[in-house]
Amino acid sequence: MTGLAVGDQGRALAAAARAGDRRALGRLLTEVEGRSPAARAALVELYPLAGGAHLVGITGPPGAGKSTLVTALVAAARAQGRSVAVVAIDPSSPITGGAILGDRVRMQQHAADDGVFIRSMATRGHAGGLAVATVDAAAVLDACGFGLVLIETVGTGQGEVEVAALADTTVVVQAPEMGDEVQALKAGLLEVADIVAVTKADRPGADQAAASLRAMLTVGAQHDRVAGDRPRPRRPEVLLVSAVGGTGVVELLAAIDRRTPTAEDSASGRGNAARVRAEAQLVGLVMERVRDRLSGVAARDGLAEAVRAVAAHESDPYTTAERLLAGIMVTSHE
Amino acid sequence: MAGRPIKVLIAKPGLDGHDRGAKVLARGLRDEGFEVVYTGIRQTPEMIVSAAVQEDVDVVGLSILSGAHLTLLPRITGLLRDQGMTDVLVTAGGIIPHEDVPVLQEAGVAAVFGPGTSIGQVADYLRANVKPRDA
Numbered sequence: 001m002t003g004l005a006v007g008d009q010g011r012a013l014a015a016a017a018r019a020g021d022r023r024a025l026g027r028l029l030t031e032v033e034g035r036s037p038a039a040r041a042a043l044v045e046l047y048p049l050a051g052g053a054h055l056v057g058i059t060g061p062p063g064a065g066k067s068t069l070v071t072a073l074v075a076a077a078r079a080q081g082r083s084v085a086v087v088a089i090d091p092s093s094p095i096t097g098g099a100i101l102g103d104r105v106r107m108q109q110h111a112a113d114d115g116v117f118i119r120s121m122a123t124r125g126h127a128g129g130l131a132v133a134t135v136d137a138a139a140v141l142d143a144c145g146f147g148l149v150l151i152e153t154v155g156t157g158q159g160e161v162e163v164a165a166l167a168d169t170t171v172v173v174q175a176p177e178m179g180d181e182v183q184a185l186k187a188g189l190l191e192v193a194d195i196v197a198v199t200k201a202d203r204p205g206a207d208q209a210a211a212s213l214r215a216m217l218t219v220g221a222q223h224d225r226v227a228g229d230r231p232r233p234r235r236p237e238v239l240l241v242s243a244v245g246g247t248g249v250v251e252l253l254a255a256i257d258r259r260t261p262t263a264e265d266s267a268s269g270r271g272n273a274a275r276v277r278a279e280a281q282l283v284g285l286v287m288e289r290v291r292d293r294l295s296g297v298a299a300r301d302g303l304a305e306a307v308r309a310v311a312a313h314e315s316d317p318y319t320t321a322e323r324l325l326a327g328i329m330v331t332s333h334e
Numbered sequence: 335m336a337g338r339p340i341k342v343l344i345a346k347p348g349l350d351g352h353d354r355g356a357k358v359l360a361r362g363l364r365d366e367g368f369e370v371v372y373t374g375i376r377q378t379p380e381m382i383v384s385a386a387v388q389e390d391v392d393v394v395g396l397s398i399l400s401g402a403h404l405t406l407l408p409r410i411t412g413l414l415r416d417q418g419m420t421d422v423l424v425t426a427g428g429i430i431p432h433e434d435v436p437v438l439q440e441a442g443v444a445a446v447f448g449p450g451t452s453i454g455q456v457a458d459y460l461r462a463n464v465k466p467r468d469a
Contacts, residue, residue, distance in 0.1 A: 023418050025388035030467075036337050097339055098364035104385060105374040111381040111388075118388055122339070122369050 010041030017144050018049070022117065025144055029119050032136045037290065043136055046143035046190055051274075053085075053142035054260045057167030059189065062155025065199035065243060068105040069252075070152050072243035074110050076253045085146035087137050089130070089163065091121040091154050099123075101154060117146060123154060131162050132284035135277055156189055166280055167201065168273040169259040171195045171252075172236070173309040174213065176206040193236040195255050201242040214238045217281040279310050293328045341463050345373045345382045346408065350400035355427065359395065362453030368460070379406060383413040386422060390427040392464045396443075404437060411442035421465050427451070428453040 012030065016024035058066050070086055075085045082104035088103035101120035110116040119137065123130050138149045153163045172193035190196065196217070200211045217236060239255060241248035261274065294303075304326065309315040344360045346353055353375050373382065373387050386394050389408045394414070396407060403426065411424055426438060427447040435446045444463065447456055 027385050030390045096367040098367045099369045100364050101371040111384045
Protein backbone atom coordinates (compact mmCIF):
# COMPACT_ATOMS: atom_id res chain seq x y z
CA MET A 1 0.00 0.00 0.00
CA THR A 2 1.32 3.46 -0.84
CA GLY A 3 2.16 6.02 1.81
CA LEU A 4 -0.68 8.24 0.67
CA ALA A 5 -3.27 5.46 0.91
CA VAL A 6 -2.03 4.51 4.38
CA GLY A 7 -2.30 8.15 5.44
CA ASP A 8 -5.84 8.33 4.08
CA GLN A 9 -6.72 5.16 5.95
CA GLY A 10 -5.36 6.60 9.21
CA ARG A 11 -7.25 9.85 8.73
CA ALA A 12 -10.47 7.98 7.87
CA LEU A 13 -10.14 5.87 11.03
CA ALA A 14 -9.53 9.05 13.08
CA ALA A 15 -12.63 10.75 11.66
CA ALA A 16 -14.83 7.69 12.21
CA ALA A 17 -13.50 7.18 15.74
CA ARG A 18 -14.23 10.82 16.59
CA ALA A 19 -17.75 10.37 15.24
CA GLY A 20 -18.32 7.61 17.81
CA ASP A 21 -17.55 4.52 15.73
CA ARG A 22 -16.19 2.13 18.38
CA ARG A 23 -14.98 -0.37 15.80
CA ALA A 24 -12.89 2.37 14.14
CA LEU A 25 -11.54 3.43 17.54
CA GLY A 26 -10.53 -0.16 18.29
CA ARG A 27 -8.78 -0.47 14.93
CA LEU A 28 -7.04 2.86 15.32
CA LEU A 29 -5.65 1.80 18.70
CA THR A 30 -4.27 -1.33 17.00
CA GLU A 31 -2.44 0.91 14.53
CA VAL A 32 -1.15 3.05 17.41
CA GLU A 33 0.09 -0.05 19.23
CA GLY A 34 1.79 -1.26 16.06
CA ARG A 35 3.43 2.18 15.56
CA SER A 36 2.18 2.16 11.96
CA PRO A 37 2.28 4.96 9.35
CA ALA A 38 -1.55 5.03 9.45
CA ALA A 39 -1.35 5.78 13.18
CA ARG A 40 1.08 8.64 12.52
CA ALA A 41 -1.32 10.19 10.02
CA ALA A 42 -4.20 9.82 12.50
CA LEU A 43 -2.21 11.33 15.37
CA VAL A 44 -1.28 14.34 13.26
CA GLU A 45 -5.04 14.99 12.99
CA LEU A 46 -5.99 14.05 16.54
CA TYR A 47 -3.21 15.50 18.68
CA PRO A 48 -4.42 19.12 18.29
CA LEU A 49 -7.91 17.95 19.33
CA ALA A 50 -6.61 16.25 22.49
CA GLY A 51 -5.43 17.90 25.69
CA GLY A 52 -8.81 18.20 27.38
CA ALA A 53 -8.80 14.89 29.20
CA HIS A 54 -7.40 14.18 32.64
CA LEU A 55 -4.83 11.36 32.28
CA VAL A 56 -4.59 9.33 35.45
CA GLY A 57 -1.93 6.67 35.93
CA ILE A 58 -2.83 3.77 38.21
CA THR A 59 0.21 1.82 39.27
CA GLY A 60 1.42 -0.45 42.03
CA PRO A 61 2.64 -3.97 42.72
CA PRO A 62 0.95 -7.04 41.18
CA GLY A 63 -2.13 -8.06 43.11
CA ALA A 64 -2.46 -4.76 44.98
CA GLY A 65 -5.92 -4.29 43.49
CA LYS A 66 -5.31 -1.96 40.54
CA SER A 67 -7.90 -3.49 38.19
CA THR A 68 -10.50 -3.73 40.91
CA LEU A 69 -9.89 -0.12 41.89
CA VAL A 70 -10.05 1.01 38.25
CA THR A 71 -13.40 -0.76 37.89
CA ALA A 72 -14.71 0.97 41.02
CA LEU A 73 -13.48 4.36 39.76
CA VAL A 74 -15.16 3.76 36.39
CA ALA A 75 -18.43 2.97 38.19
CA ALA A 76 -18.13 6.13 40.32
CA ALA A 77 -17.42 8.30 37.27
CA ARG A 78 -20.29 6.71 35.32
CA ALA A 79 -22.63 7.44 38.24
CA GLN A 80 -21.76 11.10 37.58
CA GLY A 81 -22.56 10.65 33.89
CA ARG A 82 -18.94 11.01 32.70
CA SER A 83 -17.40 8.99 29.90
CA VAL A 84 -14.30 7.05 30.87
CA ALA A 85 -11.57 5.25 28.93
CA VAL A 86 -9.19 2.68 30.36
CA VAL A 87 -5.86 1.61 28.92
CA ALA A 88 -4.81 -1.54 30.77
CA ILE A 89 -1.25 -2.73 30.22
CA ASP A 90 -0.02 -6.25 30.94
CA PRO A 91 3.41 -7.75 30.31
CA SER A 92 4.47 -9.62 27.16
CA SER A 93 6.58 -12.71 27.53
CA PRO A 94 10.19 -11.85 26.73
CA ILE A 95 10.55 -15.43 25.47
CA THR A 96 7.53 -16.10 23.24
CA GLY A 97 6.12 -12.59 22.77
CA GLY A 98 2.78 -13.87 24.00
CA ALA A 99 0.74 -12.18 26.71
CA ILE A 100 -2.23 -12.71 28.96
CA LEU A 101 -4.25 -9.50 29.04
CA GLY A 102 -6.29 -10.23 32.13
CA ASP A 103 -7.34 -6.85 33.50
CA ARG A 104 -10.69 -7.03 31.72
CA VAL A 105 -11.78 -9.91 33.95
CA ARG A 106 -12.56 -7.38 36.67
CA MET A 107 -13.84 -4.71 34.29
CA GLN A 108 -16.30 -6.65 32.15
CA GLN A 109 -19.28 -5.25 34.08
CA HIS A 110 -18.66 -2.07 32.07
CA ALA A 111 -18.03 -3.79 28.74
CA ALA A 112 -21.42 -3.17 27.18
CA ASP A 113 -21.66 0.42 28.50
CA ASP A 114 -21.22 2.83 25.60
CA GLY A 115 -19.80 5.50 27.92
CA VAL A 116 -16.84 3.28 28.75
CA PHE A 117 -14.04 2.12 26.47
CA ILE A 118 -11.54 -0.41 27.76
CA ARG A 119 -8.45 -1.39 25.83
CA SER A 120 -5.78 -3.86 26.90
CA MET A 121 -2.23 -3.46 25.65
CA ALA A 122 0.75 -5.78 25.91
CA THR A 123 4.18 -4.31 26.61
CA ARG A 124 5.66 -6.06 23.53
CA GLY A 125 9.23 -5.46 24.62
CA HIS A 126 9.15 -1.84 23.42
CA ALA A 127 12.33 -0.28 24.74
CA GLY A 128 10.93 3.06 25.90
CA GLY A 129 8.40 2.82 23.08
CA LEU A 130 5.67 1.65 25.43
CA ALA A 131 5.49 5.14 26.91
CA VAL A 132 5.08 6.63 23.42
CA ALA A 133 2.39 4.11 22.44
CA THR A 134 0.56 4.67 25.73
CA VAL A 135 0.61 8.45 25.45
CA ASP A 136 -0.56 8.16 21.82
CA ALA A 137 -3.40 5.82 22.83
CA ALA A 138 -4.42 8.25 25.58
CA ALA A 139 -4.35 11.14 23.08
CA VAL A 140 -6.61 9.21 20.69
CA LEU A 141 -9.11 8.47 23.50
CA ASP A 142 -8.87 12.09 24.68
CA ALA A 143 -9.60 13.39 21.15
CA CYS A 144 -12.55 11.01 20.92
CA GLY A 145 -14.19 12.74 23.86
CA PHE A 146 -13.26 10.65 26.89
CA GLY A 147 -12.72 13.21 29.65
CA LEU A 148 -11.14 10.78 32.07
CA VAL A 149 -8.48 8.35 30.83
CA LEU A 150 -7.25 5.79 33.36
CA ILE A 151 -3.94 4.16 32.48
CA GLU A 152 -3.39 0.97 34.44
CA THR A 153 0.26 -0.02 34.30
CA VAL A 154 1.73 -3.48 34.61
CA GLY A 155 2.25 -4.59 38.17
CA THR A 156 5.40 -2.74 39.16
CA GLY A 157 8.29 -3.43 41.44
CA GLN A 158 10.15 -0.59 43.07
CA GLY A 159 11.70 1.08 40.07
CA GLU A 160 9.37 1.10 37.06
CA VAL A 161 7.96 4.58 37.14
CA GLU A 162 8.23 5.52 33.46
CA VAL A 163 4.65 5.03 32.30
CA ALA A 164 3.02 6.18 35.52
CA ALA A 165 5.07 9.35 35.51
CA LEU A 166 3.56 10.38 32.17
CA ALA A 167 0.05 10.87 33.54
CA ASP A 168 -1.28 14.19 34.85
CA THR A 169 -2.06 12.46 38.12
CA THR A 170 -0.46 9.29 39.40
CA VAL A 171 -2.20 7.01 41.86
CA VAL A 172 0.02 4.40 43.50
CA VAL A 173 -1.99 1.45 44.77
CA GLN A 174 -0.71 -0.35 47.85
CA ALA A 175 -2.23 -3.34 49.57
CA PRO A 176 -2.16 -3.35 53.39
CA GLU A 177 0.45 -6.13 53.35
CA MET A 178 3.04 -3.79 51.81
CA GLY A 179 5.75 -4.40 54.37
CA ASP A 180 7.17 -2.33 57.18
CA GLU A 181 7.89 1.39 57.37
CA VAL A 182 11.27 1.04 55.71
CA GLN A 183 9.47 0.17 52.45
CA ALA A 184 7.92 3.63 52.52
CA LEU A 185 11.35 5.23 52.94
CA LYS A 186 12.77 3.73 49.76
CA ALA A 187 13.19 5.69 46.58
CA GLY A 188 11.14 4.86 43.49
CA LEU A 189 7.47 4.28 42.95
CA LEU A 190 6.10 6.17 45.94
CA GLU A 191 8.03 9.26 44.87
CA VAL A 192 5.96 9.67 41.71
CA ALA A 193 2.64 9.31 43.55
CA ASP A 194 0.24 12.23 43.78
CA ILE A 195 -2.14 9.97 45.65
CA VAL A 196 -1.42 6.71 47.46
CA ALA A 197 -4.50 4.49 47.62
CA VAL A 198 -4.31 1.82 50.30
CA THR A 199 -6.70 -0.81 49.02
CA LYS A 200 -8.54 -3.61 50.77
CA ALA A 201 -9.42 -1.25 53.62
CA ASP A 202 -11.84 -3.91 54.82
CA ARG A 203 -8.86 -6.05 55.82
CA PRO A 204 -7.06 -5.93 59.16
CA GLY A 205 -3.94 -3.77 59.13
CA ALA A 206 -5.12 -1.33 56.47
CA ASP A 207 -5.41 1.56 58.94
CA GLN A 208 -1.88 0.96 60.25
CA ALA A 209 -0.47 0.70 56.72
CA ALA A 210 -2.07 4.03 55.78
CA ALA A 211 -0.86 5.66 59.00
CA SER A 212 2.74 4.51 58.55
CA LEU A 213 2.72 5.58 54.88
CA ARG A 214 1.45 9.03 55.89
CA ALA A 215 4.11 9.32 58.56
CA MET A 216 7.00 8.21 56.38
CA LEU A 217 5.97 10.12 53.25
CA THR A 218 5.86 13.41 55.11
CA VAL A 219 9.38 12.99 56.48
CA GLY A 220 11.45 15.87 55.21
CA ALA A 221 8.44 17.93 54.13
CA GLN A 222 9.66 20.85 56.21
CA HIS A 223 12.76 21.06 54.02
CA ASP A 224 10.74 21.52 50.83
CA ARG A 225 10.44 25.29 51.19
CA VAL A 226 14.20 25.77 51.50
CA ALA A 227 15.07 23.36 48.70
CA GLY A 228 15.01 26.06 46.03
CA ASP A 229 15.16 24.58 42.54
CA ARG A 230 16.44 21.23 43.71
CA PRO A 231 14.08 18.45 42.55
CA ARG A 232 11.86 17.22 45.36
CA PRO A 233 9.81 14.04 45.58
CA ARG A 234 6.06 14.58 45.53
CA ARG A 235 4.15 14.68 48.82
CA PRO A 236 1.20 12.43 48.12
CA GLU A 237 -2.03 12.25 50.05
CA VAL A 238 -2.82 8.80 51.41
CA LEU A 239 -6.38 7.50 51.10
CA LEU A 240 -7.98 4.27 52.26
CA VAL A 241 -10.31 2.51 49.85
CA SER A 242 -12.24 -0.70 49.72
CA ALA A 243 -13.49 -1.43 46.23
CA VAL A 244 -15.39 -4.45 47.55
CA GLY A 245 -17.06 -2.54 50.38
CA GLY A 246 -17.44 0.53 48.20
CA THR A 247 -15.86 2.81 50.80
CA GLY A 248 -13.46 5.60 49.87
CA VAL A 249 -13.95 5.27 46.10
CA VAL A 250 -15.99 8.46 45.67
CA GLU A 251 -13.46 10.27 47.88
CA LEU A 252 -10.60 8.95 45.74
CA LEU A 253 -12.31 10.11 42.54
CA ALA A 254 -12.81 13.54 44.15
CA ALA A 255 -9.10 13.66 45.10
CA ILE A 256 -8.21 12.78 41.50
CA ASP A 257 -10.61 15.43 40.19
CA ARG A 258 -9.03 18.10 42.40
CA ARG A 259 -5.86 17.51 40.40
CA THR A 260 -7.49 18.00 37.01
CA PRO A 261 -5.17 20.22 34.93
CA THR A 262 -6.67 23.66 34.48
CA ALA A 263 -7.65 24.99 31.06
CA GLU A 264 -4.73 27.45 31.35
CA ASP A 265 -2.32 24.56 31.98
CA SER A 266 -3.52 22.83 28.82
CA ALA A 267 -3.65 25.96 26.67
CA SER A 268 -0.18 27.15 27.59
CA GLY A 269 1.40 23.70 27.67
CA ARG A 270 2.88 24.86 30.96
CA GLY A 271 1.39 22.19 33.15
CA ASN A 272 4.33 20.27 34.54
CA ALA A 273 2.88 16.84 33.68
CA ALA A 274 2.03 17.94 30.14
CA ARG A 275 5.60 19.12 29.62
CA VAL A 276 7.16 15.96 31.04
CA ARG A 277 4.84 13.92 28.81
CA ALA A 278 5.59 15.96 25.70
CA GLU A 279 9.32 15.68 26.27
CA ALA A 280 9.15 11.90 26.80
CA GLN A 281 7.00 11.57 23.70
CA LEU A 282 9.25 13.70 21.50
CA VAL A 283 12.42 11.97 22.61
CA GLY A 284 10.70 8.58 22.28
CA LEU A 285 9.48 9.37 18.77
CA VAL A 286 12.90 10.56 17.65
CA MET A 287 14.44 7.37 19.04
CA GLU A 288 11.76 5.33 17.29
CA ARG A 289 12.50 7.01 13.96
CA VAL A 290 16.24 6.60 14.46
CA ARG A 291 15.70 2.87 15.10
CA ASP A 292 13.50 2.63 11.96
CA ARG A 293 16.15 4.35 9.88
CA LEU A 294 18.92 2.29 11.43
CA SER A 295 17.07 -0.80 10.17
CA GLY A 296 17.01 0.80 6.72
CA VAL A 297 20.71 1.62 6.88
CA ALA A 298 21.43 -1.85 8.22
CA ALA A 299 19.61 -3.41 5.29
CA ARG A 300 21.47 -1.28 2.76
CA ASP A 301 24.97 -1.05 4.18
CA GLY A 302 25.18 -4.30 6.02
CA LEU A 303 24.95 -3.74 9.76
CA ALA A 304 25.92 -7.37 10.15
CA GLU A 305 29.37 -6.64 8.74
CA ALA A 306 29.80 -3.70 11.15
CA VAL A 307 28.70 -5.89 14.06
CA ARG A 308 31.13 -8.61 13.00
CA ALA A 309 34.01 -6.14 12.71
CA VAL A 310 33.33 -4.66 16.18
CA ALA A 311 32.90 -8.11 17.72
CA ALA A 312 36.23 -9.16 16.20
CA HIS A 313 37.85 -5.94 17.50
CA GLU A 314 38.79 -4.93 13.92
CA SER A 315 36.80 -1.69 14.32
CA ASP A 316 36.00 0.24 17.47
CA PRO A 317 32.28 0.74 18.32
CA TYR A 318 32.59 4.54 18.62
CA THR A 319 33.82 5.18 15.06
CA THR A 320 31.38 2.59 13.73
CA ALA A 321 28.44 4.21 15.57
CA GLU A 322 29.39 7.61 14.09
CA ARG A 323 29.49 6.07 10.61
CA LEU A 324 26.02 4.51 11.09
CA LEU A 325 24.67 7.82 12.38
CA ALA A 326 26.05 9.57 9.29
CA GLY A 327 24.24 6.98 7.16
CA ILE A 328 20.99 7.74 9.01
CA MET A 329 21.36 11.47 8.36
CA VAL A 330 21.76 10.79 4.63
CA THR A 331 18.63 8.59 4.69
CA SER A 332 16.63 11.33 6.37
CA HIS A 333 17.19 13.67 3.41
CA GLU A 334 15.76 11.18 0.96
CA MET B 335 2.11 -4.41 10.49
CA ALA B 336 4.29 -7.42 10.18
CA GLY B 337 5.04 -9.19 13.41
CA ARG B 338 1.93 -8.16 15.29
CA PRO B 339 1.05 -11.08 17.54
CA ILE B 340 -2.35 -12.63 16.83
CA LYS B 341 -4.80 -11.23 19.40
CA VAL B 342 -7.35 -13.66 20.79
CA LEU B 343 -10.32 -13.04 23.07
CA ILE B 344 -11.15 -15.99 25.30
CA ALA B 345 -14.58 -15.77 26.87
CA LYS B 346 -17.10 -17.97 28.56
CA PRO B 347 -20.64 -17.10 27.54
CA GLY B 348 -23.54 -18.10 29.73
CA LEU B 349 -23.83 -19.47 33.19
CA ASP B 350 -21.44 -22.37 33.63
CA GLY B 351 -18.55 -21.51 35.90
CA HIS B 352 -16.04 -24.09 34.78
CA ASP B 353 -13.17 -22.03 33.41
CA ARG B 354 -10.23 -24.37 33.90
CA GLY B 355 -10.22 -25.30 30.22
CA ALA B 356 -10.44 -21.65 29.13
CA LYS B 357 -7.58 -20.70 31.44
CA VAL B 358 -5.38 -23.59 30.29
CA LEU B 359 -6.00 -22.60 26.67
CA ALA B 360 -5.28 -18.92 27.42
CA ARG B 361 -2.01 -19.85 29.07
CA GLY B 362 -1.13 -22.30 26.30
CA LEU B 363 -1.74 -19.73 23.58
CA ARG B 364 0.36 -17.22 25.50
CA ASP B 365 3.21 -19.71 25.35
CA GLU B 366 2.57 -20.06 21.61
CA GLY B 367 3.15 -16.31 21.22
CA PHE B 368 -0.45 -15.06 21.07
CA GLU B 369 -1.80 -12.05 22.92
CA VAL B 370 -4.76 -13.38 24.86
CA VAL B 371 -7.45 -11.16 26.33
CA TYR B 372 -9.20 -13.17 29.01
CA THR B 373 -12.63 -11.94 30.09
CA GLY B 374 -13.64 -14.66 32.51
CA ILE B 375 -16.92 -16.40 33.17
CA ARG B 376 -20.62 -15.47 32.94
CA GLN B 377 -20.34 -13.23 29.92
CA THR B 378 -23.36 -12.08 27.94
CA PRO B 379 -23.11 -12.03 24.14
CA GLU B 380 -23.19 -8.21 24.32
CA MET B 381 -20.24 -8.08 26.76
CA ILE B 382 -18.21 -10.44 24.60
CA VAL B 383 -18.88 -8.56 21.37
CA SER B 384 -18.12 -5.12 22.78
CA ALA B 385 -14.89 -6.49 24.27
CA ALA B 386 -13.99 -7.89 20.82
CA VAL B 387 -14.67 -4.49 19.24
CA GLN B 388 -12.74 -2.47 21.83
CA GLU B 389 -9.81 -4.88 21.82
CA ASP B 390 -9.86 -5.27 18.02
CA VAL B 391 -9.09 -8.97 18.27
CA ASP B 392 -8.39 -11.35 15.40
CA VAL B 393 -10.06 -14.33 17.07
CA VAL B 394 -12.99 -14.80 19.45
CA GLY B 395 -12.63 -18.14 21.26
CA LEU B 396 -15.73 -19.23 23.15
CA SER B 397 -15.65 -21.90 25.83
CA ILE B 398 -19.01 -23.36 26.74
CA LEU B 399 -19.98 -26.42 28.74
CA SER B 400 -23.55 -25.60 29.71
CA GLY B 401 -25.36 -26.89 26.65
CA ALA B 402 -26.61 -23.44 25.66
CA HIS B 403 -24.27 -23.21 22.67
CA LEU B 404 -27.06 -23.33 20.06
CA THR B 405 -28.62 -20.25 21.64
CA LEU B 406 -25.60 -18.20 22.67
CA LEU B 407 -23.07 -18.79 19.89
CA PRO B 408 -25.29 -17.75 16.94
CA ARG B 409 -26.30 -14.69 18.98
CA ILE B 410 -22.60 -13.75 19.32
CA THR B 411 -21.78 -14.28 15.63
CA GLY B 412 -24.87 -12.24 14.72
CA LEU B 413 -23.83 -9.34 16.97
CA LEU B 414 -20.29 -9.48 15.57
CA ARG B 415 -21.73 -9.17 12.04
CA ASP B 416 -23.88 -6.23 13.19
CA GLN B 417 -20.68 -4.53 14.40
CA GLY B 418 -18.96 -5.08 11.06
CA MET B 419 -16.53 -7.58 12.54
CA THR B 420 -16.86 -9.95 9.62
CA ASP B 421 -13.12 -10.64 9.44
CA VAL B 422 -12.88 -11.97 12.99
CA LEU B 423 -12.44 -15.73 13.36
CA VAL B 424 -14.91 -17.30 15.81
CA THR B 425 -14.04 -20.65 17.34
CA ALA B 426 -15.66 -22.69 20.08
CA GLY B 427 -14.57 -25.31 22.57
CA GLY B 428 -16.13 -27.30 25.33
CA ILE B 429 -18.83 -29.94 25.40
CA ILE B 430 -20.57 -29.63 22.04
CA PRO B 431 -22.28 -32.67 20.45
CA HIS B 432 -21.07 -33.59 16.94
CA GLU B 433 -24.53 -33.15 15.45
CA ASP B 434 -24.57 -29.49 16.56
CA VAL B 435 -21.30 -28.61 14.83
CA PRO B 436 -22.80 -28.08 11.33
CA VAL B 437 -25.48 -25.83 12.84
CA LEU B 438 -22.82 -23.72 14.52
CA GLN B 439 -20.71 -23.60 11.37
CA GLU B 440 -23.76 -22.43 9.44
CA ALA B 441 -24.08 -19.66 12.05
CA GLY B 442 -20.52 -18.49 11.46
CA VAL B 443 -18.45 -20.48 13.95
CA ALA B 444 -15.34 -21.42 11.98
CA ALA B 445 -14.19 -24.35 14.08
CA VAL B 446 -15.27 -26.36 17.10
CA PHE B 447 -12.58 -27.91 19.28
CA GLY B 448 -13.76 -30.74 21.48
CA PRO B 449 -12.15 -32.48 24.43
CA GLY B 450 -8.76 -33.96 23.58
CA THR B 451 -7.72 -31.13 21.25
CA SER B 452 -4.13 -30.12 21.92
CA ILE B 453 -3.09 -26.51 22.35
CA GLY B 454 -0.70 -26.98 19.44
CA GLN B 455 -3.62 -27.94 17.17
CA VAL B 456 -5.56 -24.83 18.17
CA ALA B 457 -2.50 -22.60 17.69
CA ASP B 458 -1.76 -24.08 14.27
CA TYR B 459 -5.38 -23.68 13.21
CA LEU B 460 -5.44 -20.01 14.28
CA ARG B 461 -2.13 -19.21 12.55
CA ALA B 462 -3.41 -20.80 9.34
CA ASN B 463 -6.85 -19.16 9.38
CA VAL B 464 -6.51 -15.64 10.80
CA LYS B 465 -6.83 -13.21 7.91
CA PRO B 466 -3.79 -10.99 7.56
CA ARG B 467 -4.42 -7.28 8.17
CA ASP B 468 -3.89 -5.01 5.18
CA ALA B 469 -2.40 -2.28 7.36
